[in-house]
Amino acid sequence: MSDAANEAGGEKHYVCDDHDLWADEMTFFEVDQRKVMVWRDLEEEVHAYNATCPHQDRDLEETGKRQCVCGPHDDTTTLTCSAHSWEFDLESGEGLNPTGTHLNEYETGIEDGQIYVVVPEGS
Numbered sequence: 187m188s189d190a191a192n193e194a195g196g197e198k199h200y201v202c203d204d205h206d207l208w209a210d211e212m213t214f215f216e217v218d219q220r221k222v223m224v225w226r227d228l229e230e231e232v233h234a235y236n237a238t239c240p241h242q243d244r245d246l247e248e249t250g251k252r253q254c255v256c257g258p259h260d261d262t263t264t265l266t267c268s269a270h271s272w273e274f275d276l277e278s279g280e281g282l283n284p285t286g287t288h289l290n291e292y293e294t295g296i297e298d299g300q301i302y303v304v305v306p307e308g309s
């Protein structure tokens with residue numbers, strides 16, 4: 187897949203082959219000089235977010251935990267930044283604690299067996 191402009195003015199960037207990202211798998215990629223966090227939910231939908239915590243810009247590859255820092259629980263859709271325990275819903279990017287925050291989300295898609303992320307120009 188070649189990079190191509192999309193309707194929103196961003197660029198499609200290949201990140202990995204479709205079969206390389208399993209359900210409930212999260213991984214990180216460098217895309218256009220920024221780190222992107224890509225997660226596939228249990229319904230096979232692919233989500234992508236800027237891998238920077240909106241609180242104090244920590245790298246979520248280092249601080250993002252898939253379970254609450256207070257202990258293991260069953261909610262696998264919550265990402266907790268261990269720096270100061272902010273929590274985010276991975277399906278929407280919405281802040282859970284505190285509310286009113288949001289991970290910076292990117293459009294994703296799958297073409298010809300390849301997953302791409304659309305990174306807006308100048309963001």
Ligand code: FES
Nearest residue numbers: 239241242267270
């Ligand atoms: S930097 Fe992530 S919670 Fe503070």
